Amino acid sequence: MIPVIDFSKLQGDERALTLAQIANGCEEWGFFQLVKHGISEELLERVKKVCSECYQLREERFNESSPVRSLNELVDRESQGEAVKKLKDVDWEDVFVLQDDNAWPSNPHDFKETMEEYREEVRKLAEKVMELMDQNLGLEKGYIKKAFTGDGQQEAFFGTKVSHYPPCPRPDLVDGLRAHTDAGGVILLFQDDQVGGLQILKDGEWVDVQPVKNSIVINTGDQIEVVSNGRYKSTWHRVLATRDGNRRSIASFYNPSLKATIAPAAAPAASSYPKFMFGNYMDVYVKQKFEAKEPRFEAVAAM
Numbered sequence: 001m002i003p004v005i006d007f008s009k010l011q012g013d014e015r016a017l018t019l020a021q022i023a024n025g026c027e028e029w030g031f032f033q034l035v036k037h038g039i040s041e042e043l044l045e046r047v048k049k050v051c052s053e054c055y056q057l058r059e060e061r062f063n064e065s066s067p068v069r070s071l072n073e074l075v076d077r078e079s080q081g082e083a084v085k086k087l088k089d090v091d092w093e094d095v096f097v098l099q100d101d102n103a104w105p106s107n108p109h110d111f112k113e114t115m116e117e118y119r120e121e122v123r124k125l126a127e128k129v130m131e132l133m134d135q136n137l138g139l140e141k142g143y144i145k146k147a148f149t150g151d152g153q154q155e156a157f158f159g160t161k162v163s164h165y166p167p168c169p170r171p172d173l174v175d176g177l178r179a180h181t182d183a184g185g186v187i188l189l190f191q192d193d194q195v196g197g198l199q200i201l202k203d204g205e206w207v208d209v210q211p212v213k214n215s216i217v218i219n220t221g222d223q224i225e226v227v228s229n230g231r232y233k234s235t236w237h238r239v240l241a242t243r244d245g246n247r248r249s250i251a252s253f254y255n256p257s258l259k260a261t262i263a264p265a266a267a268p269a270a271s272s273y274p275k276f277m278f279g280n281y282m283d284v285y286v287k288q289k290f291e292a293k294e295p296r297f298e299a300v301a302a303m
């Protein structure tokens, strides 16, 4: 089971133990879940409500989307006797991204206000988690944030991806989201309470990220792997499509600015990771997201 950590215990006698649990989550799993993380249940309930209402308004569009068309074509070919394989270039997902400066859905009317409030809370939580990582890695407080912002000269990238994985008639032929590691820094996921599907690859086996009501799942991306010089490896994960249930997931990505220079924090001379500009890494990542990460590091080193 993915570790579940009570974040409120950082405040009391169990701070050292909680820090150790977070270090273990980062080192051994690349994923952990936080409960009592300080984001109010009342806000989280509102987030669920507005995101579900927003999806209801998009549902018809999903039925006409390219994943649905691709799967229908495949099933047609199968019904004509062709041996078919799982789709390799399709995700069974409805998605849009919220950033500070892009267009947001205007419906339902309280979507924007609620998601602004949520993003503010989750951004603060990301920065707290990054400071704990600084401490656990023996770095000065604020090191990772500084690395992500060019020493405070730039803004970190902060995006929130609102996804739904609608019921899929043939989960054997398409994944909700194909296996990948995340490109960036720290990812904070508010996943569905009921409908599972997210899995991580641990010691060669796919392990479920069990839904825990109102928890926030934390995982680390490729840039934390570089900064930590390979101590905190980004973990492969995927979302399985399911026949029943429409899985909601809201993933917030705290990433370096595109202009930030990323390099291992300690002993760079002895490191197997290069130093590069994050924007260059993203240029490689968009083309190779669903492939192994090592060639991405090689490609960006050669740029």
Ligand SMILES: O=C(O)CCC(=O)C(=O)O
Residues within 6 Å of the ligand: 161, 163, 177, 182, 189, 191, 198, 237, 239, 249, 250, 251
């Ligand atoms: O929806 C999820 O649970 C995971 C999302 C994810 O892995 C991603 O967007 O990179």
